[in-house]
Amino acid sequence: MTKLRKVDRRTVYTISVIKDSFLELIAQETYDKLTVAKVCRKAEITRSTFYLHFDNLTAVLDAVLADALLFDQSPKQALEPLTSIEAFKQNESLLPVCQRIGATSKYQKLLMDPALSDYIIGAIMKHERANVVPGIQAQTGLNAQDADLLFHYMIHGSFAINKQHHFVKDDAWYHELQLLNKFINSGYLAFKQDV
CATH class of the missing domain: 1.10.10.60 (Homeodomain-like)
Structure with missing residues (x-):
């Protein structure tokens, strides 16, 4: 402290x-x-x-x-369904804060340290939970506990994918972003239809 x-x-x-x-x-x-x-x-x-x-x-x-x-003060975007592949490249609203932090070379090695992964994920979750979980609830109609479970899954998975790419946004990373955003968006829509 x-x-x-x-x-x-x-x-x-x-x-x-x-x-x-x-x-x-x-x-x-x-x-x-x-x-x-x-x-x-x-x-x-x-x-x-x-x-x-x-x-x-x-x-x-x-x-x-x-x-x-705090450096990551990009405007918070609502978690809206994404409808086109081009929109995935332009709209990273489903992208967690770990990639936005990782885009700054100052923090990339810190994020890549295997001894710190769980600690950093915990800090990211604590920082993002209040903004993201209500967005998931709005998109899915799920209760807070279930939305928090999806949030937990998304942060851990996104951190792993970003770490695999060393937090570098290249063509392969954008391809995976599009795939995962489509997967998440489809899941949101499926939950919404069940409500």
């Missing part, structure tokens, strides 16, 4: 340096190999300075993920 301190330019700068150093190190080695000492050396700060701002490495990870999720 980030410690509460008076926020001045020096504090903002130090926190930024710690997070940037953390991301640079993640690009070189996995999270389970990182230490506070390595982050401090990279950031050129003392351990006491580190602990003035963060309790541990998990707190830095949480702050970096919060930045990534």
